[in-house]
Amino acid sequence: MERHQLPGAEGEFAGYFGDLLSRLDQRAGWCGVFWQRDPEGMTACLDGQEVPPWDVVQALLHDLAADRGTPAAEREADLARPLHRAALAAHDTRPGSRRLLAERLDLMLGEERYAIDRQDRLTAQLSEAPTPHEADRIQLDLAWARDDEERARARSEELRARIAELDEAAEQDRVPQPRTADRKKRPRGARYGWVEADDGSAADEAGPLPVPDVTPGAVGAPEGPRGARFAGGAGPVREAGPQPGREPDPAAEDPATEDPAAEDAAARAVRELVRLRAEGRAGEAYALLCEAVLWPAPRLPLLAEELEYAGLGADWVTLLWEGASLSVERLVAAADALAAAGRADDGAQLLRQGVARPAPEIADAVLALRGAGREREVVALLDAYVRVRSPQEAARFVLRDPARLTTPVLDAARAVSPEREWDVVHALRVAGIAV
Structure with missing residues (x-):
């Protein structure tokens, strides 16, 4: 049956979404789970009436990886990400979208709390399971409860970022912007998390922030929000270079030995993150963390150190959540780099989340x-x-x-x-x- 699709970016993504589904077994994997649990939602996405959360697209890419291999799914992720971004941006221009997004955020936060409570109840039941069969059943329910929590958290953060972007755009419409010798208009919003301040002052001071020189596109690459916690304070940020009283750990391998720019890149990224947090630009701060996950693995321990020094430890937790969606090879490389730098617990957590x-x-x-x-x-x-x-x-x-x-x-x-x-x-x- 021919489906009615909206024009523009939403219709384009709906067409892409239908093409992706056509290449998957509709009864197997995550595709089968989504059709079973929310057939109306899947149909709405195919019709272009809704844009699926990124975690849904990410899961379908996992199915594609299982069927056709990781390289094919990584190429598909590169194609899906910009189409998904554009579709969300177009969808959020509809009248009343701000109110609808806020209502959905409340719903997702409730779903997240319910999933956490359910895990607590199931964990208590597991310790008292009378038979191995019953324990197996509880373990299965517990795994689904964990998945429900992760998806609710992912969708909550995606909704927060979209709301923040709408609020920022509305604020820009209300406040007249000063004319400058240049204003060329700088791009705004979560899609441009590495862009410097609008007046150019930060750019003049620190220079352009480096975009990681790596190939993005790991299956479920950290584009899909997975637990951004916006509780990080804006503490002091160190400048790059050796710090007084900072002694190297002889037992840990220096992660920047073959990357002289690593420490400078980490310090500049955290300076930018502190600025975005101070200005209340949570969506762009989250986008910056998503980009940082794709850095070469040896840079991650340095970034962790800088974040914690700046009082942004919660952002490091967010980055670890995002890292769990890296391709398996890059996941192991990141865990190895963290362990080599004396952060074995972080590396173990990354692996546990990644599996x-x-x-x-x-x-x-x-x-x-x-x-x-x-x-x-x-x-x-x-x-x-x-x-x-x-x-x-x-x-x-x-x-x-x-x-x-x-x-x-x-x-x-x-x-x-x-x-x-x-x-x-x-x-x-x-x-x-x-x-």
């Missing part, structure tokens, strides 16, 4: 890493996986290639505890995998 993606995607990444002889990365990834995911999910992971994945998964489970090893062995046998 929440579909089992086939993790399995393919493990196989690729093993094929490249990168056993240390394989061990780190599987350790996080068997700690976070249920034994049944570990069995589904092994089903991707039992001959090559059974032994490393069992080794990882054994390293966690004898109980975890037995649980995984049992799940494998139930799944018909010889152990």
Whole structure:
């Protein structure tokens, strides 16, 4: 049946969204989940009446990666991101959009609180589960509750950014802007998070901020909001270069050894973040963090240090949430860089969050890493996986290639505890995998 689609950016994204869905199995993966849980919402997105949250597009790209490989999905992400941005911007120009976005934000915050409460209840039930079967059921419900929380948080932050952008545009319409020798008009809003101040003063002082010289497009690259917390204060910011009383840690590898500009880039990024926070420009601050996630991995520990020194520790937590959506190879590289700089807990947290993606995607990444002889990365990834995911999910992971994945998964489970090893062995046998 021919669908009625809106003209312009919304209709263009609706056409793209339909094309993406046509390449996926509608009954499998996240695509099947979305059709089952919200068929009306999916239909509205296909008709161009609604723009799906980025986390939905990101999940569909995960499905595409499982079917056609990560490189194809990364190329698709590069195409999807600007179309999605443009569609949101067009959608938010509709009359009454500010009120509607605020209502949806209230709804999402309620959903997030409910999901957190549900996790607490399920965790309490899990400790009292009378049988292994009941424990498995609770583990499954708990995994869905975690996913509900993450999606509600992601959508809340996306809505916050859109509201902030609308408010900023409305303020600009109300306040006359001074004429300058140049005003060429500078772009505004969350899409231009690296742009300097409108009057050019910050640009004259610090020069243009560097855009990371990396190739974006990791599947679910941190374009999709995933938990920005805007509680960071605007504390003092260090200038780049050695600081008095700051002694290097001889036990940790210097992450900037092969990147002389890393410390300067981190300091300048945090200066910009402090300025945006002080001006109440939360959407642009969030966009800046999304860009920073794509920096080369050795720069991340330096950025963490600068953020914490400036009193923006909450923004580092946000950045870790975003990092969980990197491609698996870049996820492991970031965790390695953090561990080498003495931030092993941050690296472990990043891996735990990152292995929440579909089992086939993790399995393919493990196989690729093993094929490249990168056993240390394989061990780190599987350790996080068997700690976070249920034994049944570990069995589904092994089903991707039992001959090559059974032994490393069992080794990882054994390293966690004898109980975890037995649980995984049992799940494998139930799944018909010889152990």
